[in-house]
Amino acid sequence: MQIISTIAEFQKWRRQVENVAFVPTMGNLHEGHLSLVREAKKNADAVVVSIFVNRIQFGEGEDFDQYPRTLQEDAEKLKEVGADIVFAPAEQELYPDGKQHYFIEPPLLQNDLCGKTRPGHFRGVATVVTKLFNIVQPDVACFGKKDYQQLVILTGMVRDLNMNIRIVPVAIERAEDGLALSSRNGYLSPEERCQAPELFQTLQTMATQMQQGHTDFIALEKMATSKLNQQGWQVDYIEIRQALTLAKAQKSDKNIVILAAAVLGRTRLIDNLEVHLLHA
Numbered sequence: 001m002q003i004i005s006t007i008a009e010f011q012k013w014r015r016q017v018e019n020v021a022f023v024p025t026m027g028n029l030h031e032g033h034l035s036l037v038r039e040a041k042k043n044a045d046a047v048v049v050s051i052f053v054n055r056i057q058f059g060e061g062e063d064f065d066q067y068p069r070t071l072q073e074d075a076e077k078l079k080e081v082g083a084d085i086v087f088a089p090a091e092q093e094l095y096p097d098g099k100q101h102y103f104i105e106p107p108l109l110q111n112d113l114c115g116k117t118r119p120g121h122f123r124g125v126a127t128v129v130t131k132l133f134n135i136v137q138p139d140v141a142c143f144g145k146k147d148y149q150q151l152v153i154l155t156g157m158v159r160d161l162n163m164n165i166r167i168v169p170v171a172i173e174r175a176e177d178g179l180a181l182s183s184r185n186g187y188l189s190p191e192e193r194c195q196a197p198e199l200f201q202t203l204q205t206m207a208t209q210m211q212q213g214h215t216d217f218i219a220l221e222k223m224a225t226s227k228l229n230q231q232g233w234q235v236d237y238i239e240i241r242q243a244l245t246l247a248k249a250q251k252s253d254k255n256i257v258i259l260a261a262a263v264l265g266r267t268r269l270i271d272n273l274e275v276h277l278l279h280a
Contacts, residue, residue, distance in 0.1 A: 001073070001078065001079045001083055001084060001085070001086065001202065002084070002085050002086070002088050002227065003071075003085075003086045003088055003093070004085055004086070004088070005087075005088055005090065005093070005136055005217050006088055006089065006093060007089065009187075010085070010087050010135060010136070011135070011214070012039055012124075013085060014136070016046065017046045017127055018045060019046065019139050020044050020045070020046050020047070020048055020136065020137070020138045020140075020158070020170075020257045021040035021041070021043045021044035021046070021047050021048070021051070021138060021139065021140040021141070021142060022040070022047075022048050022049075022050070022132070022133075022136045022138035023036045023037055023040050023047065023048070023049045023083075023139045023141070023142050023249060024049075024050045024053055024128075024129060024132050024141070024143075025049060025050060025052075025053075025074075026051065026052065026053045026054065026183075027051040027053065027068070027069060027070055027071060027074050027088075028067070028068040028069075028070050028074070028087075028181060028183040028186075029073075029074045029077050030173075030181045030182070030184070030250040031124075031181055032144055032146065032172070032173035032180075032181035033049075033144075033174045034077060034078075034081050034089065035144075035171075035172055036092055036120065036142045036168055036170050037049060037078065037081045037083050037142075038045060038081055038082075038143050039170045040140065040142045040168075041082055043139075043140040043142070043166075044138075044139055044140050044275070045166060046082045046084040046085070046093055047082065047084050047085075047086055048085045048086075048136050048138065049078055049083045049085070049086050049087070050086075050087040050088070050089075050132055050136070051071060051074055051087070051088045052084060052087075052088065052089055052091075052094065052128070052132075052275075053069065054066050054124060054125070054128040055091065056100055056120075056121075056123075056124035056126075056127060056128065056209060057118060057122075057123075057124030057125045057128065058121075058123050058124070059118050059121060061227060062085050062118075066184075068183065068186070071086075071088055073088070075161075076261070077189055087132075087135075087136065088142050088204045092247050093174060094128070100127060103123055103124075103126075103127045104126040104127045104130050104157065105122065105123060106122050106123060106126050106153045106156075106157065107120070107128075107153075107156070108244055109122075109149070109152065109153060109156075110123060110126075110153065110258070111141060112124035112149075112180075112238060113149050113237060113246070113259060113261070114149055114261055114270065116148070116235075116236075116237070117236055118177045122149070122150065122153050124154060124276070125150055125153070125154070126154065126157055127185075128181060129154055129157075130157070130161075132240060133165060135176060139164075139165065139166065140156075140164055140165065140167075140168055141163050141165050141166070141167055141168070142167075142170050143167060143168070143169060143170065144169075144170050144171075144172065144173075144174050145169050145170060145171055145272070146172045146181075146270065146271070146272070147180065147270070148257060148259055148272045149245075149246060151167075151169055151260070152244075152245070154167065155167045157168075162196060164227050172271075172272075174200070177197040177198040177272060178197045178201065178204075179193075179196045179197045179199075180200065180270075180271045182270075183220050184267055184268065184269065184280045185267075185269075187265075187266065187267040188264065188265065188267050189265060192264050192265045192267065195231070196264055196269060197234070198228065198231060199228070199233075199264075199269055199273050200273070202224050202227065202228055202238070202260070203224075203238075203258045203260060203271060203273040204273065205224070206220050206224055206238075206240070206273075207258060207275045210240075210256070210275055210277060211275070211277065212213075215252075217240040217249055217251075217252040220240065221239060221240060223266070224238045224260075225238050228262055232264070233262045233263065233264055234262060234263040234264075235260070235261075235262045236260075236261035236262055236263065237259070237260065238258070238259070238260045238262075239258070239260075240256060240257075240258050241256065241257055241258075241259060241271075242255070242256065242257075243255040243256055243257045243274055246259075253277070254276060254277045254278070255274075255276060255277075256274070256275045256276075257269075257272050257273065257274050257275070258272060259272040260272065
């Protein structure tokens with residue numbers, strides 16, 4: 001496995017390889033990231049993993065400076081699961097004069113759900129992913145379903161901009177107690193870590209209620225929000241949406257996703273659960 005830090009060196013390698021799968025990350029890797037690499041290996045001859053903490057997707061007051069940089073440990077994990085290239089550019093390599101002048105502007109969905117409290121986040125994500133796509137020229141790109149809104153936005157971007165890249169969604173990796181794996185789980189105190197699975201448990205309860213015929217989605221959202229808030233969470237949102245478009249779910253919809261974001265202590269966690277209703 002090679003670690004490459006410049007675009008020129010990467011492109012020299014890329015010209016020698018026919019079929020590439022790509023996993024973009026910000027590093028501080030956990031089992032969820034490694035599952036993306038394993039899936040990528042099934043879809044191409046070579047796997048490229050980028051590690052780049054992207055300033056333009058962080059909002060004011062967010063944890064850009066505190067975000068863990070663990071390149072050596074990440075590289076060891078990636079070597080174990082069979083990645084071929086780690087592309088780890090310095091910030092100056094992607095932003096030579098210190099800023100980005102042209103941006104990819106996602107549709108109004110970027111201002112919904114997580115976008116309501118993180119203005120500009122998905123604009124920054126879409127822009128850096130496009131830059132990385134242009135550098136890596138992948139045939140396949142793997143994204144985790146934990147960042148479900150990101151997955152929908154990037155899938156739409158690839159389709160709308162006629163990028164010849166196949167997007168492969170990868171299921172959420174969870175701890176034994178159900179907590180979705182995330183780099184931000186490391187910010188939780190021991191007590192908060194014990195409480196954190198309540199978020200996924202709430203989504204499971206909602207899914208069961210929906211499968212039992214409860215179609216008042218607004219009431220289900222309100223009950224779940226109230227319950228978590230009473231348990232000490234600060235709920236950002238709990239929403240029942242159409243799985244493909246993230247439009248508000250209707251009673252007739254069969255493919256649905258429940259999405260949630262909530263703060264526990266000082267840590268913002270997100271999760272989601274897809275629900276397939278047979279008798280909608």
